[in-house]
Amino acid sequence: MPTTVPPVEAAVVVHRLRKTYGGRDVVDGLDLHASAGAVTAVLGPNGAGKTTTVECCEGLRSPDGGSVRVLGLDPVADAVALRPRVGVMLQDGGLPTGVRALEMLRHVASMYAAPRDVGELAERLGLHAFARTTVRRLSGGQRQRLALAAAVVGRPEVVFLDEPSAGMDPQSRHAVWELVRELRADGVAVVLTTHLMDEAEDLADRVHVVDHGRVIASGSVPELLAADADGPAPTVRLDATDDLDVATLTADLTAALPGTTWQVTRTDPGTYQVSGPTSPAAVAAVAAGLAAQDVLVRRLGVGRRTLEDVFLDLTGRHLR
Known part of the structure; x- marks a missing residue:
């Protein structure tokens, strides 16, 4: 895709980044940027190059070409010079395993000139419940919360969060989201990698979709969700116990509502997506078409196009 000029206030600028392993380009001329006071989500399938890109931004890897500026x-x-100004949360935590949780956080805080209040941060993320437990004995979600606290306790200007809510229960996840929103409001540039599309959709001001070492789509969530980007917006998703005759249902819907355009696709075994106009008559037509085929539906939902729809359209549905 064409290179976009980063805004003047961009805190992270990646230009034509290249990184090679074993003669293979893992990152192949990638461009992206992240602005201050915004959440930038970097999305991509496993092996797409997003983690390597972020590691180059964090200084954990050296580029083989192009430039990175934070x-x-x-x-x-x-x-x-950057270390006191940047917070990093690695997916595996990167925490010393033999130290107690709150003791570790206090030690990290002591390295900064004006850290956040450790007690307040521990309260926000529920760390007191396992304050005296060693890191090696923490659950995955508890480690994630501790790693997030360590990444933000120094009041960074830029923070990189790798899968920040992985392994967390819903309560913990929403606490993390609130903290991310607070960081954005304070003017921090937040760079987020995640496989949770609802997390990106809820938090991100800008999204970069990475595949095969390049950014293949960028924009705000509303821009990427625009109905005319890849056809009409999905209105119905359903799980059926029997195979659905896609061609017959498409023809029935077009006949029932002349002048409308429909697309029926099978996304997974037993799961179908029906794209077309949004109206009570349209939903009724879908129900009638299913009844005509004597198809039993386990679950049916009516809604708009999601970021996951866009992601799958861009990167494909095959396993990697």
């Missing part, structure tokens, strides 16, 4: 500095060459 707050105007090189993450590798200027690591010492």
Whole structure:
């Protein structure tokens, strides 16, 4: 896709980034940017190159080509200058396993000139419940909360969050989301990688979709969800106990509502997506078409196009 010019206030700028492993380009001329006071989501299938890209931004890997600038500095060459200004939350936590949770957070806070109040942050993320437990004995979700606290306790200007709510229960996940929104309101540039499309859809101001080492789509969530981007917006999703005759249902819907355009696709075994106009008559026509085929429906939902729909359209539905 065409290279977009980053805004003046961009806190992270990646330009024509290349990274090669074993003679293979994992990142192949990638461009993206992230602005201050915004949440930027970097999405992609496993192996798409997004983690390598973020690791280059964090200074954990050196690019083989192109450039990366964080707050105007090189993450590798200027690591010492950037370290107090950037927070990093790795997916595996990257935490010392033998230390107690709150003791570790206090130690990290002591490295900064003006850290957040440790007690307040621990309360926000529910760390007191396992404050005296060693890191190795924490559950996956507890480690994630502790890693997030360590990433933000120094009041960073840029924070990289890799799968921040992975393994968390709904209560913990919403606490994390609220903290991310607070960081954005404070002017922090938040760069988020996640496989949870609802997380990206709820939090992100801008989304970069990465595949095969390049950004293949960028924009705000509403821009990516625009109905005319890839056809009409899905109105009905259903799980059926029997195979559905897609061609017959499409013809029945067109006949029932002349002048309308329909697309019926099978997304997974037993799961179908019906795209067309949104109206009570349209939903009734879908129900009548299913009844005509004597298809039993386990679950039927009416809704708009989602970020997951866009992601799957862009990157495909095959396993990798």
